[in-house]
Amino acid sequence: MNKSVNTIALVTAAVLIGSLMSTSTSFADEQESQTEIISIDGTIGIEKTTVSLFASSDNILPWGFVEGKILNHVSDYPVIIQIYDSEGDAVHFAQTNVEDDGSYEYRFRVLSINDNQVIKIFEGDYSVKIFKVIYLNPDLLKQA
Numbered sequence: 397m398n399k400s401v402n403t404i405a406l407v408t409a410a411v412l413i414g415s416l417m418s419t420s421t422s423f424a425d426e427q428e429s430q431t432e433i434i435s436i437d438g439t440i441g442i443e444k445t446t447v448s449l450f451a452s453s454d455n456i457l458p459w460g461f462v463e464g465k466i467l468n469h470v471s472d473y474p475v476i477i478q479i480y481d482s483e484g485d486a487v488h489f490a491q492t493n494v495e496d497d498g499s500y501e502y503r504f505r506v507l508s509i510n511d512n513q514v515i516k517i518f519e520g521d522y523s524v525k526i527f528k529v530i531y532l533n534p535d536l537l538k539q540a
Contacts, residue, residue, distance in 0.1 A: 435532060440470050443528045449479070451506060451518040458508070460518065463501040466494060466528050473529035475500045482521045494528075 431445040443466075451460075462477050471494075479488040492502040506518045 433530070433532070436529075439532060440529055441532045443530050445526045445528075447524050447526070449518075449522040449524050451516075451520060451522065453516070453519055455506065455516070455519075458505060459503050460506045461501060461503040462492075462524065462526060464499070464526070466498040466500070466530060468531045468534035469494050469498045470529040470531060475502070476527040477502055478525040478527075479504075479518075480523045480525070482523075484523075487518075487522070 429445055429447045431443060433441050433443050435441040462475075464475075466475075474491040474493050477488075477490045477492070478486065481487050488504060490502055490504065492500050494500045506516075508515045508517065
């Protein structure tokens with residue numbers, strides 16, 4: 397159940413990013429994500445989700461963002477966000493805190509205007525990796 401809720405939150409975050417950065421209405425239809433969980437010590441692990449991102453050349457909005465909610469988050473661990481271009485080169489790394497209710501949000505600049513000149517910071521295809529520290533079996537923690 398928790399994995400499906402986390403997946404829904406990540407897909408929602410990707411769709412929101414897409415709606416800010418793409419004028420294409422087909423972005424949500426084409427959106428795919430891959431999630432894997434890597435155990436750290438048998439109790440907690442890292443949930444790594446990768447989603448695709450397309451920044452349209454027609455984009456006029458200055459901000460993009462990643463948001464979601466983690467039902468089984470481990471306190472005091474931030475969410476790590478990594479964005480790579482189509483060649484696999486790192487273009488943006490960030491971290492954001494997780495609120496007590498498990499929600500997180502990170503905003504980033506996708507275009508700027510300097511001296512009346514528009515500068516596209518993001519344009520084209522990208523891969524977004526989102527890392528979250530989670531309890532591997534939160535039901536066991538509730539029983540303790």
